Amino acid sequence: MEETEENLAPLVWGQAEQCAARGDTAFVRRLGSQLADRRAAALEQARDHQRQLAHVIRVLALTPGRDSLTQLLRLLEDKPHAGTHPFIASLLAEHQQVPDLVATVFDRSEWRELDELRACLFHELLLRGADTETRGPLRDWTLERPGWHPLAWLPTHRRDFEAGATFPRRSVRGSAGGASSRLPTRGRMDPPTPRSVPPSALRDVATVDVYETIVAAPQAGDWGACGAWVFQLDQAIAPDQVPALLPTLPMACVDGLGPTDRFEIAACPMEEIWCLLFETASMGGVYGSRVHGAFGRLWAWRSMAGLSGAAADASAPEVERQARHSTWFHFEAGAEWFHNEIGSDYGIAALSPDRCRIAVLAATDTD
CATH class of the missing domain: 3.40.1460 (Nuia)
Incomplete structure (x- = not known):
């Protein structure tokens, strides 16, 4: 069975059942083996395309200026599944100028299909201290944003306890940053050892x-x-x-x-x-x-x-x-x-x- 890829479909749908019915199950097994190999190759090719596409999006997002922004937005609007908007919004907030982002991304008359990107970018900018209360596209977004979106539950201005948020540092080919969970040295209340308090009779009531x-x-x-x-x-x-x-x-x-x-x-x-x-x-x-x-x-x-x-x-x-x-x-x-x-x-x-x-x-x- 040396069939080209385009001829496998007729074999699958036209001959597999007949071959099995007359006892030639080895033919069906070989057909399945070829399909499994081609599926594995196609998946690897798809992963390779995804890695290349992610790099292209990263280059556009990290290149400062309205021209690169416009080209990125055009790509995302023409190809809705080209990239994940939360990630792209994070890159944009880190590397682009706020005036450029406000003037381009938040222009809903130009980019009608990018509300998910706008929803994410709004909060990325807010957490970094952007002014979301003065009249302008950012404040307008709080009135125009879809009420059904999960992020619509959040406050539209940064609370004081959010001012210390930290963010990763990314370049075209690398990144740095991660959660730091070190116990603070101030405010320590370590109980003395040996601890002699008996096990508590309380029970967990979490639903x-x-x-x-x-x-x-x-x-x-x-x-x-x-x-x-x-x-x-x-x-x-x-x-x-x-x-x-x-x-x-x-x-x-x-x-x-x-x-x-x-x-x-x-x-x-x-x-x-x-x-x-x-x-x-x-x-x-x-x-x-x-x-x-x-x-x-x-x-x-x-x-x-x-x-x-x-x-x-x-x-x-x-x-x-x-x-x-x-x-x-x-x-x-x-x-x-x-x-x-x-x-x-x-x-x-x-x-x-x-x-x-x-x-x-x-x-x-x-x-």
Whole structure:
């Protein structure tokens, strides 16, 4: 069977069944073998085309000036599946001048099919400090943007706790940057060792929905593993009681932790927690994917909402109020669940405003 590629289809649809019916199953097997080889070659060719296309888009996005911007937008409008808009928006925000971006990308009369790019670029620019409130295309976008889009839930101006967001550094052929989860040295509240507090009788009450909300950031960033737990306390506790309580809770991330094993914790301002969640989602894990700035902002807010105990249908201002009145902690532990590699493990705990609820997020990202 030495058929050219264009003649395989007639063999598949015209002869395979007849050959099998008369007992020539070896012919059918050889036909399948040829198709499998051609499929593998086609997939590799498609991957090669994808790598080349990604490089071309990167060159256009990273070449400053309105001419390269216009050519990129023309490519994206003519070929809607040429590239992923969250990634392209991130590149543009890093390398292009804001006036050029505002004058070109946000011209909806010229580029009618690029609302997804505009939605992502708006938040990329906002997080980098662009003025979104003065009258102009950026403010107009907040009135024109599709209400159904997930990013429409987010505030249309940068909140003060978002001002410390960090971003990757990219060139045409390389990149640098990643989430840093190091425990801060200030605000330390490490409980004394040996820890003698008995295991807590509290039980995890996190529902599936609450769990998924809390782990939104590490799941979006494709970290290696993550977990979430929620505990409803019998009575209000003071923030300085949290460090001693956490190692006693029934959580996989502290399971097996001995009385002298490492457990380090620091009280943190809300902005440090938000930045950690943002970097987790936007920059992704070491070997995983990432969602970049716009959606990184969204998933950081979602995780913060779940940790602080905001209602499932809470608006962004409601989430912010709940989070601002919560008490936040960053911790690390020598338990087996963590791999204890620098920058690859962290735990976050939030004590609710009424001090009767503790929510915990643990994340690890190792090979």
